[in-house]
Amino acid sequence: MQFIEIAGQDNLKQRLVAMVEENRTGHALLFCEAPGCGALPLAIAMASYMLCESRRGGDSCGMCPTCNKTRKLIHPDLHFAMPVNSTKKVPSDKKPVSDHFIGEWREAVINNPYLTEQEWYNTIETENKSGIIGVYEASLILRKLSLQSFSGGPKFMMVWLPEKMNQEAANKLLKLIEEPPADTYILMVSHSPEKIIPTILSRCQIIRIPPIDREQLEGELMEEFDLSGAEAGFWAKLSGGSLSKARELIAGSALQQQMDILLTRLLEGCANRDLAKTIAFWEEVATLRRDDQKIFLEYTLEFLRRALMVAEGLPEIANVPPSGIEQSAFWAQKFKPAFYGRALGIINGAMEDIGRNVNSRYIFADLSNRFFLSL
Numbered sequence: 001m002q003f004i005e006i007a008g009q010d011n012l013k014q015r016l017v018a019m020v021e022e023n024r025t026g027h028a029l030l031f032c033e034a035p036g037c038g039a040l041p042l043a044i045a046m047a048s049y050m051l052c053e054s055r056r057g058g059d060s061c062g063m064c065p066t067c068n069k070t071r072k073l074i075h076p077d078l079h080f081a082m083p084v085n086s087t088k089k090v091p092s093d094k095k096p097v098s099d100h101f102i103g104e105w106r107e108a109v110i111n112n113p114y115l116t117e118q119e120w121y122n123t124i125e126t127e128n129k130s131g132i133i134g135v136y137e138a139s140l141i142l143r144k145l146s147l148q149s150f151s152g153g154p155k156f157m158m159v160w161l162p163e164k165m166n167q168e169a170a171n172k173l174l175k176l177i178e179e180p181p182a183d184t185y186i187l188m189v190s191h192s193p194e195k196i197i198p199t200i201l202s203r204c205q206i207i208r209i210p211p212i213d214r215e216q217l218e219g220e221l222m223e224e225f226d227l228s229g230a231e232a233g234f235w236a237k238l239s240g241g242s243l244s245k246a247r248e249l250i251a252g253s254a255l256q257q258q259m260d261i262l263l264t265r266l267l268e269g270c271a272n273r274d275l276a277k278t279i280a281f282w283e284e285v286a287t288l289r290r291d292d293q294k295i296f297l298e299y300t301l302e303f304l305r306r307a308l309m310v311a312e313g314l315p316e317i318a319n320v321p322p323s324g325i326e327q328s329a330f331w332a333q334k335f336k337p338a339f340y341g342r343a344l345g346i347i348n349g350a351m352e353d354i355g356r357n358v359n360s361r362y363i364f365a366d367l368s369n370r371f372f373l374s375l
């Protein structure tokens with residue numbers, strides 16, 4: 001990972017480089033950020049810079065044998081610890097630690113260095129459990145850092161989300177942070193530094209990562225999502241300078257648009273007695289992932305709730321977004337009062353069927369058929 005690959009943060013990159021060049025780098029650094037501003041890639045770029053054999057122009061070279069290893073996150077002097085939990089692959093009796101998931105970690109961070117905590121848990125499939133950095137992990141960290149450096153240069157331990165350390169682990173690591181072995185750097189990346197115990201916090205050199213500069217984030221989003229400047233600017237502003245937040249918002253809005261198109265197809269197909277359109281609806285919905293099918297049903301429920309509020313003359317409590325007012329009013333006129341109750345029953349039935357793993361084509365063909373008869 002090179003500094004040049006990271007969105008924005010030009011001032012901070014210069015500061016980090018200057019710290020290294022002037023030998024002002026502490027042995028325990030804490031990078032703090034609101035998620036998605038680039039703390040993890042910056043910490044990795046800094047370690048890569050310190051390890052690179054021919055750094056130049058304020059960045060690692062990206063080409064030397066060392067850079068080849070740091071790029072793949074396989075450099076033997078670059079260690080990682082991150083919150084984990086038991087999974088199907090690593091049940092609790094195996095005492096899950098970062099090393100069990102190092103392959104997944106490398107792949108996830110190389111694909112997306114702006115990885116969020118939830119994305120990480122989804123990747124390793126902790127099944128809704130959040131991760132911790134426990135005492136076994138702390139022992140491993142101590143053991144790894146007590147070894148000689150492989151390359152004869154500095155050693156790095158990256159601790160992602162040290163706020164996930166439990167008390168026992170934190171106590172164990174405190175001594176290490178107070179008196180690290182020679183040429184050893186502990187780089188921590190935190191989203192909630194207030195949850196780190198004060199004795200550790202007070203021994204760290206703190207590096208605050210500001211939000212990504214608006215224009216630079218805009219440029220990133222334009223390129224990544226092929227957006228116009230105005231659209232990218234809208235999401236950059238709404239995200240508060242976080243690349244992962246901006247991505248989440250854009251994905252959410254794309255999903256909502258997709259749901260809206262599907263629902264309109266269903267309602268128009270039924271209202272206009274257009275069988276072909278209705279069939280096209282259920283054939284498409286049946287191909288979605290189960291989670292998205294549930295989101296579609298929830299979206300439909302919310303749409304009906306709003307239409308009912310509008311029909312009852314209460315648009316002000318319907319929370320209809322400005323772009324949807326006309327559409328809600330249009331359908332509120334079309335739906336007969338009895339339709340709402342029937343639709344609710346149909347949707348709840350479909351939700352239950354999804355939960356019971358009934359065939360998707362059957363569920364949505366049935367739902368379409370019932371809507372067709374009810375609307």
Ligand SMILES: [Zn+2]
Pocket residue numbers: 052053054055060061062063064065066067
């Ligand atoms: Zn290099």
